Amino acid sequence: MNHLSRLLAVVALSLLPFLGLAQEPAVTVPLPATPGPGDLITPVNPEPIPIDEALRGRLRPLGKPARKVILVILDGLAASGLTFARALSPRESIELDRFPVVGRVINKPPRGEVNDSAGAASALATGYPGPITRVAVDELGRPRRTILEEAKARGFKVGLVSDTRLTHATPAAFGSHVTDRENEPEIARHLMQSGFDLMLSGGLQYFLPAEEGGQQPQGRHLLAEAARAGYTVVKTRADLAQAVSRNAERVLGLFAPSFLPYTYEPSFRQGPTLAEMTAAALATLDRHPQGFLLMVEAGKFDPCLHQYDAAELAAQVRESELALRAIADFVRTRSDALVVVVPDHGTSGLAIVESFDPEKFRRLATSTRLLADRLAATSPDLAAQLAATFPGLTFTAADLAFLRGATAKDFPHRLGWMVNRKLGLEFLPYLREFPKGNAYDHTGEDQFLHALGAHQGLFGGVMRQWEIPRRLAAAMGFVFP
Structure with a gap:
């Protein structure tokens, strides 16, 4: 650095406090602790990212x-x-x-x-x-x-x-x-x-013993244990509303x-929605x-x-x-x-392409997963049912052959991929076969x-x-x- 450059740097630094830009040390994201012997945890790209204000x-x-x-x-x-x-x-x-x-x-x-x-x-x-x-x-x-x-x-x-x-x-x-x-x-x-104060979700089967249709081994009844531990246990929307109105301190809801x-x-309307559970939690x-x-x-x-x-x-x-x-x-x-x-x-x-029309989507969209439960790839009237469900969409002979070639497990995915593509929604390129039951990952x-x-x-x-x-x-x- 020459003399003039050093002089300009000194002047700039001296003005920082007056500009409200006082110097502060650089801040970097702290990394996880150094792994010990035999510890396989190694963060990918572990160099710290400069964050300035953030941390x-x-x-x-x-x-x-x-x-x-x-x-x-x-x-x-x-x-x-x-x-x-x-x-x-x-x-x-x-x-x-x-x-x-x-x-x-x-x-x-x-x-x-x-x-x-x-x-x-x-x-x-x-x-x-x-x-x-x-x-x-x-x-x-x-x-x-x-x-x-x-x-x-x-x-x-x-x-x-x-x-x-x-x-x-x-x-x-x-x-x-x-x-x-x-x-x-x-x-x-x-x-x-855990002792967490509030837990609201599904998954009731994992808290019940086998004799009550659950998955807990050795006859454990986790809901009974929760009640003894002081939780208000709720299973319905009405139960949850009552727990909130009574100022319950600890709530376990499995709906x-x-x-x-x-x-x-x-x-769907039998249980609380995500918004209702969130409001109750707050x-x-x-x-x-x-x-x-x-x-x-x-x-x-x-x-x-x-x-x-x-x-x-x-x-x-x-x-x-x-x-x-x-x-x-x-x-x-x-x-x-x-x-x-x-x-x-x-x-x-998921990608929205040029042919996507929100109004058309709102008018025609239906759950292809549930539709597939009512239809079958081998249904003789598959074409008629698709035409009745999606008026205005055209299903060619090649489309129908593509659907009829699906296994029972793959049929909902093929149906969803095809229908939504016609509505202007693309997913990852479809290879005309599903190696997995849950399509792309x-x-x-x-x-x-x-x-x-x-x-x-x-x-x-x-x-x-x-x-x-x-x-x-x-x-x-x-x-x-």
Whole structure:
């Protein structure tokens, strides 16, 4: 550097305080602890990402920590899903469009390029990269403490809400530690041991013994155990409303044997919706002055996308929008509240193409999964039934041959792929055969994060998925993990 350059640098530095740009040390994202002998955890691309403003709260005390924090996980709904939601909105906007802070999330697992719900949720829960198919453990099966467990230990109330099963990968990762996400009976036992204050979802079968149609071994009845532990156990919408009105301190709600019903299913209105469960959770947890941390999962996007069921996907978008509005209204009226919304991964490569017409879609869309239950690839009147269900769409002889070539397992996927393509929705290139029953799997693109509320600025910029709970902890005034 020559003399003139050094002089200009000195002058510039001397002016920084007067410009409100006082120098501060560079801030980088802290990496997971150095692996010990035999530890196979090695973060992919482990070099730190400069964040500037984003993690200053991680390294110095915040003026006033957020006390009411909600993490919303949109399972499988990548950016194209948000575009799809906006296209179908009467206002041509969605609630997330009003969130002031947007970040970009790199969601690679420790090995490979594409995450699953277990690995992604484990990263979001523990602050470490999560091995796929495992729940809040490292690659050797050692438990990783979750941010809900940490918040509970620090005096916060904590809760889980999901429209899937309480034992499904995403909610499981916040309160259980297992090496196989499919071991849902064990996950249920871990959740009962967690002491979490509120849990609302489906998955009742995993909390009951075999003699009551459940999956718990050795005759264990986890609902009875929960009641003895002081939980108000609820199974219906009316039960939940009563628990809220009676100011129940600890609530366990299990409203279906497996997933809560899908919108197009006749039983949908029998149980509480995602928005109703979320509102009940906020009303229950907000009574406690010490604050709370709540995880809400909108979890049905992923199975809809796996099955190419765009009509049910649109219905789930509407349901999640109601829940997000309830959360956003809650946050906007409280200075110490924060909500962070993030997908865990993409699914099936949904894309809107030029031929997509929202009005036509709204008029013709029906759940192809449920339609396939009524039809069959071998139905002699398949062409007539398709014409009656989708007036205005043309099904050629080649289309019908394509459908008739499906197995019973593949038929819903072929039907969904074909119908939605005619409506202007594309999925990953279809190879005229399904090697798997659930069609195409997850996708590994970066995801967009949206934040609103106290310390929302912590969530701008580019971050890895496992950084998100660290930033949540910073917003809440503590260091994690």
